[in-house]
Amino acid sequence: MEQNRFLFLIERYLSNDISLEDYEELRLNIAASDDGQLLELLSAAWEGYETKHDIPNDKSEQILAKILHKPKVRSMSFIRKLGWAAAIISFVVGGSYILFKGRMSTEKSDMVAKNAIIQPGKDGAILTLDDGSRISLDSVKDGVLAVQHGVSIRIVNGMVVYEGSSDELVYNTITTPKGRKYQITLSDNTKVWLNAASTVRYPIVFGKTHRDVFVSGEAYFEVAQNSNSPFRLSVNDKAFVDVLGTSFNVNSYEVESNTIYTTLVDGRIKISLNTDQKNNPGTTPDKLKSGKSASIVMTPGQQAIAGGDDLKISNRVNIESVIAWKNGTFYFEGVSFSDIMKEVERWYDVKVEYEGAVPTIQFEGEISRDMSLQDFLTTLSRYGVHYRLENRRVVVLR
Structure with a gap:
């Protein structure tokens, strides 16, 4: 395909303004296309796109590097190839893309009218100290927050x-409400990222x-x-x-x-079911022991799925998605x-x-979590999913 035609079709696709005939041609x-052909088309198309859109040099170099460090495409399905091509071009205008597995809708949605803009979630949480006092961590400046038992x-x-350091076993709790996420470094240098609507309880030392x-x-x-001090995580008091x-x-x-879904990215862990429901984080945090349990040792790329008395392993997991x-x-x-x-409910603190x-409906691709709810819903509505937005209530109409 001639590169100008290729660029034209890619741009039409990204703007959701491509006809069925042009879509089929693309x-x-x-x-x-094999590896070499598609790479040549993308490189040539990028030169034309860069000139047409007056891309800054630093951004141009980023995108060109993304083109040159391509994945193997010969074995890719069409939707994956198209996603790769679209992602490269769309990288300059927002760093995210989404693909619909099917026909795109030409209808417009009026779902976002007459509503205040709902912003995405952000960093923030509530820290609960051992004495029950609570500290908001939203927009807190760097520095000393509190001192407990000699620990800063x-x-x-x-x-x-x-x-x-401290000889006392003292617990703190960090809770993220809906619309918040947070990161903590524990006393042993373990790092924890909390998603929205989550809680972690841990010793200060x-x-x-x-x-x-x-x-x-x-x-x-x-x-x-630290092989001398094993790390044990209790999940909802149901699995370890x-x-x-x-x-x-x-x-x-x-x-x-x-x-409970536990996905191993790197290293080695053992997950066990807790059939003894007597353990309570509020009463016996210093003696975390499982009752009669089933256990599985996991390797990277596996996901353990624990529900009730059932524990199984899946080898078909997409780490990037998780x-x-x-x-x-x-x-x-x-x-x-x-x-x-x-x-969406957790991140934007809304009810769906x-x-x-x-x-x-199924999609492929990814979207930044930094966009407003209205922008997110508008993106989905382009693919035939329609909504009514009423304050913090999203009603899916389709």
């Missing part, structure tokens, strides 16, 4: 950090023989290695994750599901529409309702 040409609680680059932490909601952990040194994600929103929230994006590939909207059945 589909056939990308599907038929500091804000460093917008995150909570603990410094000092770990004991010498064990490190016990409690979590609900969703969190990503990078655990500092035993760690030496590793990175993993836990999703355990009880209000949405009774299932940790997209930590990296600041909504990731759509392989995610159901209802799960996408659950994320459906008029009729939940749509079975």
Whole structure:
């Protein structure tokens, strides 16, 4: 395909203004292109796009590098090839893209009219000290926040950090409401990222023989290695994750599901079911022991799914999708529409309702979590999903 024609079709596709005939032309040409041909088309198309849109040199170099460091495309499906091509061109205008598995809608939605702009979530949380006092962490400046039992609680680059030592086992709790996320560095240098509507409870200084932490909601952990002091995570008091040194994600929103998803990114962990429901983070945090349990040792790229008395492993997991929230994006590939909207509820602090059945529509791609709710919904509406927005209530009409 001639590069000017290729650029024209890509731009039409990105602006959702492509005819069915042009879409079919683009589909056939990308599907038929091998690595070298597609790379040549993209490189040439980029030169024309750069000239037409007066792209700054530094941004141009970023995008050109993205083109040159391409994935293997010969074995890709059409939608993936098109996504790669579209992502490269759209990188300059926002760094995000979304693809619809099907025909795009030409209808416009009036769902966002007459509503105040609902901004995306941001960094923020509530810190609860051992004496029950609560401190808002929204927009807190760097510096000493509090001192407990000789341990200094500091804000460093917008995150909570603990410094000092103590012989007492004292617990703090950090809670993120809807519309907030937060990062903490524990006393052993373990890093924790909390997603919206989540809670983590931990000692301000770990004991010498064990490190016990409690979590609900969703969190990503990078655990500092210490073979002399095993790290054990209690998830909703229903499952345990035993760690030496590793990175993993836990999703355990009880209000949405009774299932716990633990995804191992790096290292090695063992997950166990707790069939002894007597353990309570509020009463026995220093003696975290499982009752009769089933356990599985996991390797990177696996996901453990725990529900009730059932524990199983899935090897078919997309790590990029699982940790997209930590990296600041909504990731759509392989995610159901209802799960996408659950994320929307948590991040924008809204209520999503459906008029009729939940749509079975599927998307590929990703969108930045930094856009307003109205912009997010407008993007989805271009693909035939329509809404009515009433203050902080989103009604899905389709």
